[in-house]
Amino acid sequence: QVQLVESGGGSVQAGGSLRLSCAASGSIFSIDAMGWYRQAPGKQRELVATITSGGTTNYADSVKGRFAITRDNAKKSVYLRLNSLTPEDTAVYYCNLTRRLATPGRAYDYWGQGTQVTVSS
Numbered sequence: 001q002v003q004l005v006e007s008g009g010g011s012v013q014a015g016g017s018l019r020l021s022c023a024a025s026g027s028i029f030s031i032d033a034m035g036w037y038r039q040a041p042g043k044q045r046e047l048v049a050t051i052t053s054g055g056t057t058n059y060a061d062s063v064k065g066r067f068a069i070t071r072d073n074a075k076k077s078v079y080l081r082l083n084s085l086t087p088e089d090t091a092v093y094y095c096n097l098t099r100r101l102a103t104p105g106r107a108y109d110y111w112g113q114g115t116q117v118t119v120s121s
Contacts, residue, residue, distance in 0.1 A: 002026040002110040004095045009115030012085055016119070020080040022095030022112055033098045034071055034078040038091035038117075045094065049080060062088070085119045092116050 008020040020036065035050030049069040050058045057069055068081040078095060095112035 002028060002097055002099075004097060004110055004112035006093065006095045006112045006115035009093060009117045011118040011120065014086055014119055014121050016085050018082045018085065018117060020082065020093055020095075020115060020117075022078045022080075024076040024078075024095075024097060028073075028076045028097075029099075030073050031100070033100075035096045035098070036069060036078070036080045036093055037096055038089075038093045039114075040088075040091040043091075048093070050096075050098075051078065082117070085117075087119045087121055090117060090119050 003025045004022055006020060006022050008018060010018060012018055031053045033050060033052045036048040037045050038048050039045040046060065048060055048063055049067055051069045051071050059067060066082070066084045069078065071078040082089065092114040094114045097110040099108045101107055
């Protein structure tokens, strides 16, 4: 079983920055991909950024050039640096771990409980 706990959220003004952290516990493997998703009020949860075990990153177009995802396998953690924040970034941010299963094309997702990010004008 895997548990994910996010922290670092808060309220900032537009143009500000935050650093989100996600601490994982349980059976964590270096091959597990990790990422961040977010859900704004009245909207569906969307992908923000992912990072593979090899360090390959992927970002949503809306955050490219502003956010940076990193991971520390020794600490079983993943981080998200949010720069140049705008009110459109306001959402609950969720940590994710995707475990690829032996069956090709199958995976299992673990989720944290989320941390609130609020950006004001």
